[in-house]
Amino acid sequence: MRIAIVGAGAVGSYYGGTLARAGNEVVMLARGEHLRALIEKGIEVHSPGETFVARVEATADPKSMGPADFAIVGVKTYSLAEVVPALWLLAEAGATIVPFLNGVDAAERLEEAGIPKERILGGLTSVSVVRTGPGVVERRSPFQKVTVGELRGGVSARAESLGAAFREAGAEVTVSADITADLWRKLAFIATMGAACGLSRSPIGGVRKTALGALLIERAVREAFAVARARGVNLAPDEEAKTLQFLASLGDGMKPSILVDLEAGNRTEVEDLSGAISRLGRLTGVETPIHDTATAAIGAASATA
Numbered sequence: 001m002r003i004a005i006v007g008a009g010a011v012g013s014y015y016g017g018t019l020a021r022a023g024n025e026v027v028m029l030a031r032g033e034h035l036r037a038l039i040e041k042g043i044e045v046h047s048p049g050e051t052f053v054a055r056v057e058a059t060a061d062p063k064s065m066g067p068a069d070f071a072i073v074g075v076k077t078y079s080l081a082e083v084v085p086a087l088w089l090l091a092e093a094g095a096t097i098v099p100f101l102n103g104v105d106a107a108e109r110l111e112e113a114g115i116p117k118e119r120i121l122g123g124l125t126s127v128s129v130v131r132t133g134p135g136v137v138e139r140r141s142p143f144q145k146v147t148v149g150e151l152r153g154g155v156s157a158r159a160e161s162l163g164a165a166f167r168e169a170g171a172e173v174t175v176s177a178d179i180t181a182d183l184w185r186k187l188a189f190i191a192t193m194g195a196a197c198g199l200s201r202s203p204i205g206g207v208r209k210t211a212l213g214a215l216l217i218e219r220a221v222r223e224a225f226a227v228a229r230a231r232g233v234n235l236a237p238d239e240e241a242k243t244l245q246f247l248a249s250l251g252d253g254m255k256p257s258i259l260v261d262l263e264a265g266n267r268t269e270v271e272d273l274s275g276a277i278s279r280l281g282r283l284t285g286v287e288t289p290i291h292d293t294a295t296a297a298i299g300a301a302s303a304t305a
Contacts, residue, residue, distance in 0.1 A: 001025070001165055004068040004090055006083050008034060008058070010129040011100060012074025014137045015146075017043040018169040020054040027057035027065050029086060035060055037135025046132075047139035062086035067093040070162055072123075077101045077272040084113045091119040096158055098123040098148065102190060102257075103272040104183045107151055121159060122179035123148045124186050125171075128254075146171040149179030184233050188224035188243050191273040194258035195220050195294035198270065198301075201262065205252020217247060220290040224277050230284035258298060268302040270295055 001024045005016040008030035020026040020043070030038055038058035045052055059065060062085065071090040075083055080101065087097050087110065098121045099106035107120050128141035146166045148159050155177055163175040176182050196207045196217050207213040221243050228235060261268045274291035281288035 002068045004071040006073050007075030010131040014129040017045040017054040020056045022169040031060050033134040044136045068095040071095045071097050073099040077103050077269050096121050100125050122151050144171045147174040147176050147182050149176030184228040192220040193256035195274045197259040198298040204254045223288040227281045227286045230286050270298040
C-alpha cells in the first residue's frame, strides 16, 4: 500500500515511520531541516521499549508525491487550508483523504474546499507524540489508538484496508460504523483537557487536586456531550461517565497539546476545540460557559504568542 503523509509533524511523522516499517510505501510532505533529515536518514522513532529508523520518501513538492492509496492529513487544524492544494492533487490521482485532525468538522471543511465527499474517510487518533529534532519523533503515551470510518456510517472495504495497515504497524485500531460519534467522544476529552489545563496552566494532576478542579472537568465534559446530543449525534447515556473515568485514570503529569503550545509560546487549537463546542452550542441553544471561558481566555493568551 502507498500512503502519503501530508503534514509531517509529530503525529504524521510517527505514523509514517510505523507504517513504513510495516512494509508500506510512505511519502511525506515536509520542509526545512526535517525534510533534509528524512531524505538523508529516514525517520527515527522512539517509543516505549524500542527505537527504530524507517526509510521513507520525502518531498516539499506536492506534485512529486505521486499517486497514493491513502493520504493521512496530520497538520494542526488551523493549518488545514494550507495543504488543501496538495490534497486536491492526491484526491484527483485516486487517493482517499483521511484527516487526523482535532475537532469534528475537518471533513466538512475539506468538502467546502472542493475535495469530493466520496474521497474522504473519517479518522482520528489518540496518541501523545513529540518531534524532538529533525527526523526524530518520540511517542510518550503507552497507547496509540486509531479509528477510521465512513462519514455516511457503516463499514467499508477501504476503511477495513486502512485499519489493517495501521494494525500491522502496531496501533490499536477500530473500524467504526459511526465515526461522527467517535469524533465527538474525542472532542469531549481533548477539549476538556485543553480547557482545564490551559486555564490553570497546569498538568491534569494539578487541576484535579484543587477544590473545584473536578467540578470544572465534569462541567466541561457535560457541555460537550450536551452540544453533541443537541446536534443529533447518537451517543450512549453513560458517555459522560466513561470520559470522566478515563480522565481520572491519566497520570498527574499529563499535558494536553494546548498547554504544551501555551508554554512554548505557540499558537493553540483552542478555536477548534473549546471554540467549536462554544460555537455549535450557540447554534443549538446549549449553554457552554466553561468552553466559552476557555475559548476567550486561552485564545487571548495564544494571540500574543
